[in-house]
Amino acid sequence: MTLEVPRTMPPKPEIPRPAQIGSLAPPVVPPPAAPAAAPAAGIEAGPAKVAVETREFSLYYGARHALKSVNLDLPEGTVTAIIGPSGCGKSTLLRSFNRMNDLIPGVRVEGRVRISDLDVFSPSTDVVELRRRVGMVFQRPNPFPKSIFENVAFGLRMLGLRDAAELEWRVEQSLLQAALWSEVRDRLGTSALSLSGGQQQRLCIARCLAVEPEVVLMDEPASALDPTATARIEELVLQLKSRYTLIVVTHNMQQAARISDRTAFMLEGALVEVDETRKLFTSPSQRLTEDYITGRFG
């Protein structure tokens, strides 16, 4: 069953931004020919809800105990950074949120992961739908070998959207949100592979946002990019958090400090500490955390 992309979206709220990346202010263009609006689920104000939750979550690669009883609560509309030395399990944990680990033979899980109302590992969970709601951006930009437009439209087409005007509108909105629109608006038909690395990564973000996820996972999103492109991705993350819940794995602690609201420190598969970023980086509770972030080890 393909999910119906709701045809009657409420107008997207203006993304609050202190300054513009690129030269154009994003116009909030209403969708074409909208019939009576149906209220969209889950977009209501109120106390911060927990968007992502893990309970005693463990993962084994065969005999190797890769994640050890991780307990994590991530509020909606925040950026959480996951830091830790190589091999600590941060990417494994990230990939558990959208079950990308299913693709690895011999993986076994225990415990529970929930995204809003959804039990991620329940046998009845539609994994394709899960991966729409929980999008992912990878370390190396991986645009499809298609046009810029088709990259963003692809997921929408897979979901059954045919109306050309609506596709165009949604592609534009996604590229606006990803701060790429002004740079590509005049060449949507050209190959995505002709873009620079930083632009390709923003295209991948636009592609991810097009299908209206709730959670966006980012696995070292800027580590393949130069400092300027990295800065733009960081600014983008800060802007996106008003609409999405973001989880960013990064080996760059300073980046984690700059962009996240909460930071989780992992070591050898275990969650050592998770706290508000401002607290974790100024006065962590755990000795191990302090030793790691001050560079005593790792």
Next chain:
Amino acid sequence: MERHFVQEFEALKTQLLQMGGRAESIIGKAIEALKRRDPALAKIVIEDDRAIDRLEIEIEERCVELLALQQPLASDLRFITASMKISNDLERVGDHGVNIAGSAIKLSAEPELKPLVDIPRMATLAAGMLREALDTFVRRDADRARQLVKRDDEVDALNRQLFRELISYMIEDPRSITRAMELVLVARNLERVADLATNIAEEVVFIAEARIIKHHAEQGAEGQRLGVPTPAREDDFGRT
């Protein structure tokens, strides 16, 4: 593309300026309370100082956070470290205001010793220096900041003159000693406010030019402060 942290730095600057405004206002009120012999106004000063103390704590926490979360470098780094020191200086200005207010309360209970001439003059100079220091901070104007440092001499000279005058009062009439001593203390507190203003100016030079000019570090080879004639002050043992 404006980076996110630029706003954070602007917010810090705004908070420091707020603190500066309050510090200026405290000195003004304290001197008013002294001139008008108004203990009620003096008590308000003491309350106002609490707000300054709270601001200092907030600013310090904010600076530590900015260092941890934004890893500032170059002039951004100098701005943060200097801001911590400036907030400390402003907090002490507030404390000196409280001291003056305390003297005002005591003096208001006794007959007036002498019409206040030099103290209001000192106060005007010191408050002016403070305002100017904060202005140079906003504009990162190192040249004006250096000029400001030199003005400290005028306040020091007034302080010494007043000290000598009050000594002669005390010698003439021992019943005036308590009141004269309070006035010496007031003058001393104002002289310290002027010093703190020069501290702030020195921090501004550091932010703008990465040069530390404290402790007369820019003096000429003869030990004279450049461009300012040094009066013979053996009798004062080098005190300012």
